[in-house]
Amino acid sequence: MSWNPVYRLIKKIPRGRVTTYGELARTLRLPGGARAVGYALAACPNGYGIPWHRVVGARGYLRIGEPHRSLQRQLLRSEGVDLESGRIDMTLFGWSPLHGPRKRPRPRSKRIHSRERRN
DNA sequence: ATCTTGACTTCGG
C-alpha cells in the first residue's frame, strides 16, 4: 500500500501545503492522468500516515464528497490552510513535488509601463 | 460489449 508511488509522493507534501491530483499525475507520469490519482486515493488505507487531505483539485477546491469532505476541511484548517473563501489560494498554499512551493505571482501593479527593463 | 460514475483537467465563450 504505502509502497505505491502515489502514496510515497503524497507523504512528501509538507504540513500546511497542498498539491493537486494533476500535479501528482504529471510528476509520476501516470498514463491515467489526474483521475488515476483520484482512484488511488479512493483506495487509500488508513494508518499509514498518508496525508491524503493535502491533495486538492487544480483550482483549489475539495473534490471529495461528504462526509470525508468535512474531515478534509478540518484537517487542513488545523494545519493553517485557509478555506474560508470556499477554495484554497494555490498561490499561497500550493506545493509541487518538483518545484516546491508555488511561486507567488508578483502583485499586478498599475504602473508597469514606466518601469525600465532590467537584466 | 455498452453505459454510468467519479477524490480530474483544460479549453472556449
Place this chain on the structure above:
DNA sequence: TCCGAAGCCAAGA
C-alpha cells in the same frame, strides 16, 4: 473570473 462542454481513464453494473 465564472461556467459548461469536452477530453479522459478505470471500475462496476
